[in-house]
Amino acid sequence: MVHRQETRSQRKGAVGRSLSILAALCVVPWLAAADWPQWRGPHRNGTTDDAAPLRWSATEGVLWKAELPGQGISNPVVVGDRVMVTSADGHQQADLHVVCLDRDSGGELWHRKLWGTAPTLYHAQKSSMASPSPCSDGEHVFAFFAAGDVFCLDLDGNLVWHRSLAAQFGEFENRFAASSSPVLYKDSLIVQCDHYGESYVIALDKKTGRERWKADRPQAWLSWSSPQLVEAQGGKTELVVCGSHKVEAYDADTGEHLWRLSGMERECIPTPIASGGRLFVVSGPKGRNMRVRPGGRGDIDQTHVEWSVVRGSPFVPSGIVVGDYYYLVDDAGIATCLRTADGERVWQKRLGGAFTASPVAAGDRVYFVNEEGETIVVWAGKDEYVELARNRIDEPVFASPAISSGRFFLRTARNLYCVGVPPSSGPRP
Numbered sequence: 001m002v003h004r005q006e007t008r009s010q011r012k013g014a015v016g017r018s019l020s021i022l023a024a025l026c027v028v029p030w031l032a033a034a035d036w037p038q039w040r041g042p043h044r045n046g047t048t049d050d051a052a053p054l055r056w057s058a059t060e061g062v063l064w065k066a067e068l069p070g071q072g073i074s075n076p077v078v079v080g081d082r083v084m085v086t087s088a089d090g091h092q093q094a095d096l097h098v099v100c101l102d103r104d105s106g107g108e109l110w111h112r113k114l115w116g117t118a119p120t121l122y123h124a125q126k127s128s129m130a131s132p133s134p135c136s137d138g139e140h141v142f143a144f145f146a147a148g149d150v151f152c153l154d155l156d157g158n159l160v161w162h163r164s165l166a167a168q169f170g171e172f173e174n175r176f177a178a179s180s181s182p183v184l185y186k187d188s189l190i191v192q193c194d195h196y197g198e199s200y201v202i203a204l205d206k207k208t209g210r211e212r213w214k215a216d217r218p219q220a221w222l223s224w225s226s227p228q229l230v231e232a233q234g235g236k237t238e239l240v241v242c243g244s245h246k247v248e249a250y251d252a253d254t255g256e257h258l259w260r261l262s263g264m265e266r267e268c269i270p271t272p273i274a275s276g277g278r279l280f281v282v283s284g285p286k287g288r289n290m291r292v293r294p295g296g297r298g299d300i301d302q303t304h305v306e307w308s309v310v311r312g313s314p315f316v317p318s319g320i321v322v323g324d325y326y327y328l329v330d331d332a333g334i335a336t337c338l339r340t341a342d343g344e345r346v347w348q349k350r351l352g353g354a355f356t357a358s359p360v361a362a363g364d365r366v367y368f369v370n371e372e373g374e375t376i377v378v379w380a381g382k383d384e385y386v387e388l389a390r391n392r393i394d395e396p397v398f399a400s401p402a403i404s405s406g407r408f409f410l411r412t413a414r415n416l417y418c419v420g421v422p423p424s425s426g427p428r429p
Contacts (some may be wrong), residue, residue, distance in 0.1 A: 036078040036402040036409075038135035039181035039226055041360065045273045046320040052362035052403045054377060055389045056419045063407065063420040064106030069097050072130030073356070074181070076411060078103060078404035079136045082155060085416060086143050088116070088129035096129060096145050100157060103405065106418060110157035116147030117164040120172045131179035131224075133400075135189075137206065142189050146178040147171075150191065152209060161209040165193060165202070173197045179224035179269070185237065185252050188212050194223035194243050201227065201241055203255060213255035220244050223268045230274040232295035240279060240294070242268040247281050249294065259296040261305065263288050270314060270358075275321040276340070278306070284313035285330065289343065307343040312336025318358040322366060322380040329355050329368050335378070337385070349385045351376050356398040373397045373412060393417060 040046045053061060070089025077084050083101045088094075096114040101107065116129055134143040140160060143151045148166020153159055172178045173196035180192040188203040199217040204210065220243035228240045229252060237252040247261040264283035273280040279292040289311060293304045314330040321327075325346065326338040333353050337346040353370030360367050361380060365388065368376045373393035379386035395412035402409040408419040 032080060034078075034405045035080070035136075035138075036076070036404045037138070038077060038183065039075060039133035040271065040318065040358065040400070041402065044183065044228065044271075045275060046318065046359060046400075047322060047361045048403050050362055050403055051406045052365065052367070052408050053406070053419050054365070056391045056408075058393050058395075061419050063104075063418045065418075066101055066106040066108070066416045067414060068099065068411070068416055069111075070095070070130070071128040071413075073128065073179075073399040073411075074130050074133040075400045076402045076409045076416060077134050077136055077141065078402055078409065079138060079141075079155065082109065083409065083416070083418075084134060084136070084141050085411065086130040086132075086134055086145070088145065088147075092116075093129040094147065096143075096147065096149070096151075098134070098141065098143050098151070098153060098157070100141075100155075101416070103407070103418075106416075112153060112157045112159070114143075114145075114149070114151055114162075116145060117149050117166045117171075120146060120148075120174075120178075132226075133181040135182055135184055137184055140206070142182060142184070142206065144178075144180075144182045144191055148178075150182070150189070150204065150209065152189075152206070163204060163209040165191070169193070169200065170197045174222060179226075181226040181271075183227050183229060183239075185229055185239070188252075190227055190239060190252070192223065192225070192227045192241050194220045194225075194241075196221055199223075199243070201239070201250065201255070203252075215250055215255040215257060217241075217243060217248070220246075220248075222266060225268045226271040228272045228274055228279070230279055230294045231277075234295070236295075238294050240272050240274075240281075242270070242272055242281060242283065244268065247272065247279075247292070249296075259298060259300045259304075261290075261292060261300050263290065263301070263305075263308070267315075269316050270318040273319055273321055278340075280319060280321060280326055280340070282313050282319055282328065285315040286310060287313045289313055289319075289326075289328070289338065291340065291343065309338070309343040311338065311343070311345055312348065314355070316356050320359045320361055320366060322361045322364070325381060327359060327366055327378075327380070329359060331355055333370060335368060335385075346383055347385045358400040360401050360403055362403050367401065367408070369397050369401055369410065371396055371398060373410075375401075375408075375410070391419075
């Protein structure tokens, strides 16, 4: 077993382009610009300024392939030369795993085997105790599991603290387990816990696991969505969460309830997107897509919704904003591009296959991955659909991919692939 020690200055790396406000909120200063440290990447919206390969197959362009234990749909997180991923197996998936691989070789650096307090129901393919994605502050990795447990490990795999939310507040009660991925804010790790039992959102001290604040969420029965951070006018950071029939915001520092917005479906899965000082929220299937201005108080139905359309709404995959365009793919494989300014449809295209994974983007390329393991690469920023490549791994994929240091990390049902074909330098079509 190999252990690697690295200094904070080594992890910091070269300074890239200035980060957006949201990235500054979510990522601490010593994370390198090329890291993918949490659910949906450095900005928590699926985008990165890093490069990514354009073409590959199961036999070409794969730098390495590593078999993973058990089952999971969490996306891998990348910090420096480490790739960390969670999974679960054993009776009722009570055996939990955090695995750390070398980014360049795929070799195992460490494998921490943990325990689940209260394993619950899960979908045989599309969820597990390892549905939530871990996150990292560059010194630790934080893993939340649907068994109701939160673990903090250092980057050498040593356990720093463990907190059983299930033991204190009750086990999760829904048919597909918990999938909400925690978010780091300042010195807090924030976890959304919506289910048939007593729902709540909680902020834990990232150094100790102690409770900083807890906000109860009555009548929030079902949500597999993940919390989002957005800075509102006046500099206040809002924590935005989607739940049954509504979107709500809390003061990220105190947990004070700020505003609510109705119009969501009963079951919420996509994570809201923060882009350009606005929120893009969706709830489906056949639910509403809305652009929302943060910073409200109380009921904001009539005051802060800038547009609302029923068009292209997915049930599971989250959307993505690249420039002035908002991209969605529904579970049946129909991709839709809307203008961020007014919600008008730019194009719609059937990609083929079913979709669970959320799209990611590197520069002007959007990557859509279907359940058959095919990745469709689309040229972003165009007023028409322009397909650049189709790449097949031919293994089932339900987890969202990650991008770091010019590599594309794709988690299949059993393996983690690292694809490293250099991006095409030729002319665009």
